[in-house]
Amino acid sequence: MEIQGKTAVVTGGASGIGRGIAHALAEKKAAVIVADLDEKRAVVVAGELEATGVRALGVACDVADEAQVEALADRAWREFGRVDLLFNNAGAAGGAALLDSRAEDLAWLFSVNVFGLWYGCKAFGRRFRDQDTPAWIVNTGSEHSFGVAHLFAGFYTASKHAVLGLSDVLRRELPDHVGVSVLCPGLVDTEFWKAAERRPGQYGGPSDPQAITRAIMARGTNPLDVGRRAVAGVEREDFYIVTHAHARTFAEERYREIMAAFESQAPAQPGDERYDVGTIIRDLLSKNTGV
Numbered sequence: 001m002e003i004q005g006k007t008a009v010v011t012g013g014a015s016g017i018g019r020g021i022a023h024a025l026a027e028k029k030a031a032v033i034v035a036d037l038d039e040k041r042a043v044v045v046a047g048e049l050e051a052t053g054v055r056a057l058g059v060a061c062d063v064a065d066e067a068q069v070e071a072l073a074d075r076a077w078r079e080f081g082r083v084d085l086l087f088n089n090a091g092a093a094g095g096a097a098l099l100d101s102r103a104e105d106l107a108w109l110f111s112v113n114v115f116g117l118w119y120g121c122k123a124f125g126r127r128f129r130d131q132d133t134p135a136w137i138v139n140t141g142s143e144h145s146f147g148v149a150h151l152f153a154g155f156y157t158a159s160k161h162a163v164l165g166l167s168d169v170l171r172r173e174l175p176d177h178v179g180v181s182v183l184c185p186g187l188v189d190t191e192f193w194k195a196a197e198r199r200p201g202q203y204g205g206p207s208d209p210q211a212i213t214r215a216i217m218a219r220g221t222n223p224l225d226v227g228r229r230a231v232a233g234v235e236r237e238d239f240y241i242v243t244h245a246h247a248r249t250f251a252e253e254r255y256r257e258i259m260a261a262f263e264s265q266a267p268a269q270p271g272d273e274r275y276d277v278g279t280i281i282r283d284l285l286s287k288n289t290g291v
């Protein structure tokens, strides 16, 4: 995927990884629309990008509100004529032990990380499909998408598994000219430690950041480096975009545990493939059986 001369939308682009992605896109001479809850900071980041010689725009958008995401897409096409890349990057985090957590926390994390991300896939994916030119969607997952299971991160981990699952199906449902990646960073030094300050009233309102979360995140990698890796992953047209080698340990551990369960409980037998649901769906559709 060629980046130069393309137009990209980056949600959550006013800070951290989103800002890193926006700068990495500008380095490749793409025009960038920086969309964020925080309009002031989105406009500041757009100014930084313009200073490097690319076209940029900073706009307000709450990805958890489908109407705002649709309005973002309308505006992007209206003002830039065409959009080619969507980085669905805005995210929420915060957590406690699962048995001490509240339903509102689950609803809030999913409203941004899952519903918000899907609104973006839908609004931009439909337009990409109809535009019929090469396009790409990058969904920000996490190392939590494939097996990192820290204490107190149950809801966040569930939401990032949802990002991976949704992206994996989406890439098969979209036409060939629209690609999908899932960006799975490990620890990155951003302002994510204070994400709970943005929790809306309907989910319990803002809560104070925890000092330990700040101290943990300060040990993370540089967001611009992650942004560059995200853009390079799109250029290579990779589905998985990974950034932290250590996360491999967790992915391998999960894979080994799953394989060991199959070996001991359900070893392969001739004819197993008759239960492959994807094949069954294709078979039923091809026979036009009316189901």
Ligand SMILES: NC(=O)c1ccc[n+]([C@@H]2O[C@H](COP(=O)([O-])OP(=O)(O)OC[C@H]3O[C@@H](n4cnc5c(N)ncnc54)[C@H](O)[C@@H]3O)[C@@H](O)[C@H]2O)c1
Binding pocket: 011, 012, 013, 014, 015, 016, 017, 018, 035, 036, 037, 038, 061, 062, 063, 064, 089, 090, 091, 092, 093, 112, 116, 140, 141, 142, 143, 184, 185, 186, 187, 188, 189, 190, 191, 192, 193, 195, 198, 220
């Ligand atoms: N920092 C990490 O270690 C890390 C690791 C893996 C994945 N991630 C993911 O990276 C993404 C970006 O996080 P970050 O670390 O850069 O954090 P950050 O807090 O620095 O940036 C997040 C940005 O998203 C915006 N935002 C939050 N909710 C929004 C909403 N509803 N609508 C629009 N914008 C919204 C914020 O205003 C902020 O500018 C998230 O999806 C997060 O889950 C972060």
